[in-house]
Amino acid sequence: MAVGRHPLVAHEGRWHIALAVAVAGAVHYYFDWMWALPLWGVAMLVTLLFRDPPRTIPADPLGIVCPADGRVVAIEETRDPYLDRPAKCVTVVTSVFSVYTHRSPVEGKIMEAWYKRGGLLPRWGRTESEADCNALWIQTDEGDDVVTVQLAGPLARRILCYKQPGERIGQGERYGYLRFGSRVDVYMPITSRVTVTLGEKVNGGSDLIAFLVRSSQAAGGG
Numbered sequence: 193m194a195v196g197r198h199p200l201v202a203h204e205g206r207w208h209i210a211l212a213v214a215v216a217g218a219v220h221y222y223f224d225w226m227w228a229l230p231l232w233g234v235a236m237l238v239t240l241l242f243r244d245p246p247r248t249i250p251a252d253p254l255g256i257v258c259p260a261d262g263r264v265v266a267i268e269e270t271r272d273p274y275l276d277r278p279a280k281c282v283t284v285v286t287s288v289f290s291v292y293t294h295r296s297p298v299e300g301k302i303m304e305a306w307y308k309r310g311g312l313l314p315r316w317g318r319t320e321s322e323a324d325c326n327a328l329w330i331q332t333d334e335g336d337d338v339v340t341v342q343l344a345g346p347l348a349r350r351i352l353c354y355k356q357p358g359e360r361i362g363q364g365e366r367y368g369y370l371r372f373g374s375r376v377d378v379y380m381p382i383t384s385r386v387t388v389t390l391g392e393k394v395n396g397g398s399d400l401i402a403f404l405v406r407s408s409q410a411a412g413g414g
Contacts, residue, residue: 201239201242201243202369203372204291204384205238206242207244208242209235209239212234212332213259215368216231220232222277225336229337232377240289240291241292244293244306247364247395247396247397247398248398249363249364249397249398250364250398254404254405254406255403256298256380256384256400256402256403256404257295257298257396257397257398257400257401258297258388258395258399259294259295259340259378259396260286260293260295260374260396261291261396262286262287262376262394262396263284263285263391263392264283264284264388264389264392264394264401265283265284266281266283267280267386267389267390268280270379274329275329275339275379277337278382280380281378281379282377282378282380282388282401283376285374285375286345286373286375286376286392287373288373291396292369292371293366293368293397294342294366294368294369294376295366295367295396295397296328296330296365296367297344297363297401298332298338298363298404299363300330300331300336300360301330301331301333301360302330302355302357302358302360302361303330303337304357305326305329305353305355306325306327307325307326308324308325309324316370323408324344325331325342325343325361326341326342326368327340327341327342328340328355328361328367330361330405334406336380336381338378338380339377339378339379340376340379341376342368342376343374343376344370344375344377350371352368354365354367354368355367355368366397381404384403385403386402386404387400387401387402388401388402
């Protein structure tokens with residue numbers, strides 16, 4: 193198993209944390225610690241929100257790693273709108289208090305990326321056609337296609353994605369960030385074996401949500 197090399201606090205939140213600490217420190221210095229106490233509490237909360245703990249990545253090349261912290265809210269057989277194919281889709285919703293980092297579900301090459309600007313809609317009513325969303329098509333070295341989609345929640349207005357088509361990406365590798373709650377959809381081959389259940393709480397980068405199944409395995413029932 194590999195451990196993701198990420199800082200304990202995400203670099204995306206460094207300015208938010210610095211501002212909160214600076215304000216609390218200034219009030220503490222120029223006024224009184226009692227006045228500053230609530231502001232120190234805010235600074236601690238901001239630091240907590242932008243935490244980015246290291247994760248132990250499962251050493252299973254056929255495993256599909258959960259891309260984000262949150263709760264599984266949907267498991268379905270559907271049509272992948274990006275690759276126009278039958279697929280299984282697992283949806284994970286993160287809360288405002290979840291870790292905001294997004295990680296790659298599989299190792300492979302990024303074949304294509306899609307970004308679409310959406311409107312201000314509640315998270316639960318959003319689809320790929322309505323919300324801000326960013327999708328990455330990752331193809332494994334064995335030719336399996338997985339699409340991971342970042343969808344912005346009602347408080348999130350900027351999707352961060354650090355990978356481009358043509359680049360390689362590792363299983364569980366940090367590739368994106370979405371502040372203050374989001375949704376992640378993972379489209380995988382229809383033959384994939386999903387291992388999570390509805391309502392299950394999952395951790396990005398360390399929990400497996402499914403396994404890729406080879407043609408020979410499917411034919412043999414394994």
